[in-house]
Amino acid sequence: MSSITAPASASVAPSALSTGGSTGSTMAGGDFETFLKMLTAQIRNQDPLNPMEGSDFAVQLATFSGVEQQVRTNQLLEQVAIGQIGGLGALAGWIGKEVRTTAPVSFKGEPLTLDIRPATGADRVELVVMDAQGREALREDIGLGTGEVDWAGRTAGGPLADGLYSFKLVSYRGEEVLSTQAVGAFARVTGAEVTADGVRLSLPGGASALESEVTALREA
Known part of the structure; x- marks a missing residue:
């Protein structure tokens, strides 16, 4: 039986899902260029009788490099969050x-x-x-x-x-x-x-x- x-x-044909996203900012790269200009000016104008130690330059570079990486990480996390929110919004249609x-x-x-x-x-x-x-x-x-x-x-x-x-x-x-x-x-x-x-x-x-x-x- x-x-x-x-x-x-x-039935009707299935629809495709779309996902959201955003482009990263170039602010971090611009700040790094500004820092290099300031560092160059600092070297040119330092006191020849009391020059800055190389270790001081290294500390400054390391500090700014850490800040630069943090800014880029924050930008990446922001992009991921926006992408997930956009994707979940599309999923709601199902x-x-x-x-x-x-x-x-x-x-x-x-x-x-x-x-x-x-x-x-x-x-x-x-x-x-x-x-x-x-x-x-x-x-x-x-x-x-x-x-x-x-x-x-x-x-x-x-x-x-x-x-x-x-x-x-x-x-x-x-x-x-x-x-x-x-x-x-x-x-x-x-x-x-x-x-x-x-x-x-x-x-x-x-x-x-x-x-x-x-x-x-x-x-x-």
Whole structure:
């Protein structure tokens, strides 16, 4: 018994994220040039009977070098902060939308919308459902239709247990496997964060997906 029902509404193409940023100031470099001019004038005008020790010059250079590095560090931190704020502002646009993702999504008895795309020339198609550990939880023959369908998650013994599931589609011609491909499922975005792996979107039921795992975006 198939748990696939009538097609759902069409989706729209995903939108790209943008990030903010700013250019650094040249003030620090200008101050350093001013310091060199002042140091040169100091050398020219020092008392020949009581010249400044070389160690004094070294102390002055070291002190100004430290100030110069601190100014540049502050500029860099400012740029990073502005970039993060701009990026997080862009991420806010994802929240409340529905994304189509190949990452595992949460199933709690309510139908999930899947995007089914059989291989050209297929005469039989199987939908394979995998649990959070990647183990096969269900395999069922479905029709040859293409597009969005509602998957109810039902088996002969009743609905699948609540949990995270991912999907793949196996297309056959006779006994020959034409293709095995991941199936996208729609889920609503509840949050977003920037991680070392990229932008990660929070989905219901403890699921999440990287931006690279998202193939479409639409209004919920």
